[in-house]
Amino acid sequence: MPAPRKFTHQQLQAAALELIDQEGLTGLTMRALATRLGTGPMTIYNYVDGREGLERLVTSAVMAQAHWPDDPSGDWRTRVKAIAEAIWRAVRAHPNAIPLILTARSLDEDALVPTEALLQALADSGRSGADLLAAFRVVSGFIAGFAQAELTGPLVAGRDAEAITARMADLPARRFPRLIETAHAATGDPQAEFHSGLKILLAGLDASAPERRG
Amino acid sequence: MPAPRKFTHQQLQAAALELIDQEGLTGLTMRALATRLGTGPMTIYNYVDGREGLERLVTSAVMAQAHWPDDPSGDWRTRVKAIAEAIWRAVRAHPNAIPLILTARSLDEDALVPTEALLQALADSGRSGADLLAAFRVVSGFIAGFAQAELTGPLVAGRDAEAITARMADLPARRFPRLIETAHAATGDPQAEFHSGLKILLAGLDASAPERRG
DNA sequence: AGTTAAACACGTACCTTGTACGTAATCAAG
DNA sequence: CTTGATTACGTACAAGGTACGTGTTTAACT
Numbered sequence: 331m332p333a334p335r336k337f338t339h340q341q342l343q344a345a346a347l348e349l350i351d352q353e354g355l356t357g358l359t360m361r362a363l364a365t366r367l368g369t370g371p372m373t374i375y376n377y378v379d380g381r382e383g384l385e386r387l388v389t390s391a392v393m394a395q396a397h398w399p400d401d402p403s404g405d406w407r408t409r410v411k412a413i414a415e416a417i418w419r420a421v422r423a424h425p426n427a428i429p430l431i432l433t434a435r436s437l438d439e440d441a442l443v444p445t446e447a448l449l450q451a452l453a454d455s456g457r458s459g460a461d462l463l464a465a466f467r468v469v470s471g472f473i474a475g476f477a478q479a480e481l482t483g484p485l486v487a488g489r490d491a492e493a494i495t496a497r498m499a500d501l502p503a504r505r506f507p508r509l510i511e512t513a514h515a516a517t518g519d520p521q522a523e524f525h526s527g528l529k530i531l532l533a534g535l536d537a538s539a540p541e542r543r544g
Numbered sequence: 545m546p547a548p549r550k551f552t553h554q555q556l557q558a559a560a561l562e563l564i565d566q567e568g569l570t571g572l573t574m575r576a577l578a579t580r581l582g583t584g585p586m587t588i589y590n591y592v593d594g595r596e597g598l599e600r601l602v603t604s605a606v607m608a609q610a611h612w613p614d615d616p617s618g619d620w621r622t623r624v625k626a627i628a629e630a631i632w633r634a635v636r637a638h639p640n641a642i643p644l645i646l647t648a649r650s651l652d653e654d655a656l657v658p659t660e661a662l663l664q665a666l667a668d669s670g671r672s673g674a675d676l677l678a679a680f681r682v683v684s685g686f687i688a689g690f691a692q693a694e695l696t697g698p699l700v701a702g703r704d705a706e707a708i709t710a711r712m713a714d715l716p717a718r719r720f721p722r723l724i725e726t727a728h729a730a731t732g733d734p735q736a737e738f739h740s741g742l743k744i745l746l747a748g749l750d751a752s753a754p755e756r757r758g
Numbered sequence: 759a760g761t762t763a764a765a766c767a768c769g770t771a772c773c774t775t776g777t778a779c780g781t782a783a784t785c786a787a788g
Numbered sequence: 789c790t791t792g793a794t795t796a797c798g799t800a801c802a803a804g805g806t807a808c809g810t811g812t813t814t815a816a817c818t
Contacts, residue, residue: 429646433643433692433696434696435700436698437711437712439715445723446720446721446722449722449726450722458725460729460736462726463699463737464737464740464741464744465744466699466726467690467693467694467737468686468741468744470697471685471686471687471688471691472685472689474692475646475684475686475690475692476685478647478685478688479681482647482649483684484649484651485677485680501653502653505653505657506653506660508660509656509660509663511672512663512676512677512680515674522674523677526674526678527678527679527685529752530679530682530748531748533747533752534746534751536751537748538743
């Protein structure tokens, strides 16, 4: 009894991501997306539960692009690192979508695969229950927060870096010496910064792992 | 030659935060804010550079509420912990504003005070340059990401917790065992979770501190 | 083959929001 | 009192989300 669907979810996801990549988050509009798909605005509502649903769809699309060499028998540290890097890579491939990923909760199975893998790897460090949850929040919060801070924090590396660093130089040097000093260090590549951060994090996970204590 | 200003920035900030706290982020509207202040919509534009400027103002208001016992002579670990907790408390006092805080960059001096303090404390661990930046990003990213994940991540403690946990139980248990298992651990108080996370982080900062190596 | 019911496509129209523009009101200095 | 600059704010427009209604497609049934 159904009529054939004109589009697939993947088509919507691809079109939405293209819009976001090209025109920024404000470019993602029901109307714009519909136009890009060659249909009317209301058609989108047959595939998605309003604007919020669309945002969840985009989040899923990004998270689903996280791929890593899966080796369940390897060391948990190596695996946590691999998964974290994979998520970070996926997120960073669509910087304009980051606010969405931080904000829109997706319970899509695709989006939960990396989450489950991260939990599993952390569990292999001997954690469970509340300890496991804390460790998970540290890693996932770090990834999301790091990716976003790199774009809109006070210490920036990307585009606009000069403008912002210049405005930081206008701050009273007596009150903000470290900020002014560190602003110049933010010119390196984000990949290296992420690795340094992840290293600190893994050191902490290792030092406080139950596996280690017993 | 000027005409007297009808409002102060603090009045705007207070009114905006009340709106956000009471009606959520979508409740923050130029019109709603103006009405609350008893004036016309366009008056706001005399105090703020459009919608973006308003968001920056809110971000500053929240960050400026971070207070902690300042003891420059104390151990850097203790100080990092105190500052991180203070920021987290300030952020958590207005959960609806968190997406804004993550997204809107503020170069306001008020908003940069906690940042400078955190940088200073981390610098006292012997770090500088890129190392210092990495450490800073880890901590600040963790705070922001943690606060947000607690609200919109797949593992949730607050309101809607039952509904979401229930939907997680519908996931295929074979593919998402850890997720389902951990969903029940997310019922504890966020304060404790944050402490656990921060502990892991500090262990990592300590283990990889240059101060420690020489 | 014709009928039917359910699902889908999508045009129209309304409400809300951000904000450009224009005008009136307010004050300090001359 | 006039002047000049600044602020207050009403009006109006453009853009976006989406409720509603209508037409269309398809598979099953008669």
